[in-house]
Amino acid sequence: MDFALILLLILIGTGALWGLDRWLWAPGRERRAQALAEAGKTGDAALARKEPIYVEYARAFFPVILIVFFIRSFLAEPFRIPSESMLPTLYVGDFILVNKFSYGVRLPVANVKVLDSGLPKRGEVVVFRFPGDPSINYIKRVVGIPGDHILYKDKKLYINGTPMEQGDGRPYFFSPESNAHGQETLRVTENLDGIRHDILTTNRQDVPLPEIVVPVGQYFVMGDNRDHSNDSRYWGFVPDRNLVGKAFLIWFSWDVAGHDKWFWERIVWNRLGNSIH
Numbered sequence: 001m002d003f004a005l006i007l008l009l010i011l012i013g014t015g016a017l018w019g020l021d022r023w024l025w026a027p028g029r030e031r032r033a034q035a036l037a038e039a040g041k042t043g044d045a046a047l048a049r050k051e052p053i054y055v056e057y058a059r060a061f062f063p064v065i066l067i068v069f070f071i072r073s074f075l076a077e078p079f080r081i082p083s084e085s086m087l088p089t090l091y092v093g094d095f096i097l098v099n100k101f102s103y104g105v106r107l108p109v110a111n112v113k114v115l116d117s118g119l120p121k122r123g124e125v126v127v128f129r130f131p132g133d134p135s136i137n138y139i140k141r142v143v144g145i146p147g148d149h150i151l152y153k154d155k156k157l158y159i160n161g162t163p164m165e166q167g168d169g170r171p172y173f174f175s176p177e178s179n180a181h182g183q184e185t186l187r188v189t190e191n192l193d194g195i196r197h198d199i200l201t202t203n204r205q206d207v208p209l210p211e212i213v214v215p216v217g218q219y220f221v222m223g224d225n226r227d228h229s230n231d232s233r234y235w236g237f238v239p240d241r242n243l244v245g246k247a248f249l250i251w252f253s254w255d256v257a258g259h260d261k262w263f264w265e266r267i268v269w270n271r272l273g274n275s276i277h
Contacts, residue, residue: 017058073108085223095252102246123195144220165191
């Protein structure tokens with residue numbers, strides 16, 4: 001189940017319990033307690049006034065869940081990076097925050113936009129619901145906006161006929177598997193419409209991709225780890241309705257390979273608080 005749906009159901013449940021007790025059950029308990037008090041049974045009257053334990057929990061948790069639900073639905077939502085497709089920008093084990101109102105305010109669970117607040121720009125890192133399975137969230141970089149002519153050839157990205165500037169490649173090593181079979185990995189700085197960021201390329205042959213035009217209301221996305229990313233080159237465009245938000249901050253980072261380390265040693269301290277470009 002969708003975590004947002006789970007939160008909503010808990011919110012409705014705790015709110016309903018609290019409301020029923022306040023307007024229906026509590027007055028009944030008070031009437032019984034007054035009758036017992038008038039009969040001289042003060043101890044029983046005190047017990048009659050006591051609210052059930054499940055009502056106590058509902059009253060305590062409802063405001064907390066309401067705040068969490070509001071923040072997560074309309075302000076910022078946390079996500080964990082599960083793959084290497086956005087290296088070297090994002091590592092496996094990074095925990096990020098996503099701005100939920102960058103691309104419009106949407107109703108929780110239904111994901112229906114009710115207020116426009118902006119559109120994705122080239123170079124921004126976005127989280128979206130995968131078009132092939134909306135229950136899965138993906139994170140990629142926007143390289144093409146509606147109307148753009150996109151061409152990816154010989155490890156270079158061309159937008160509207162203009163090649164995006166790339167700096168000299170530097171050797172990069174990030175895992176034995178990815179560097180196997182003679183795949184030399186290079187770290188290259190790319191300037192994508194004014195946003196400078198690093199990408200990874202190998203000597204693996206590019207996927208044949210003819211020049212395409214991004215349709216209205218859709219976006220072309222790619223991973224920074226260009227030869228190890230499942231992105232728009234393989235499955236197509238991201239519709240606006242699938243956008244979740246703009247990734248902007250690494251709030252925690254965990255060394256997934258440090259199984260023999262202590263807890264505090266596995267925290268990658270120098271990544272905490274880094275902004276995402």
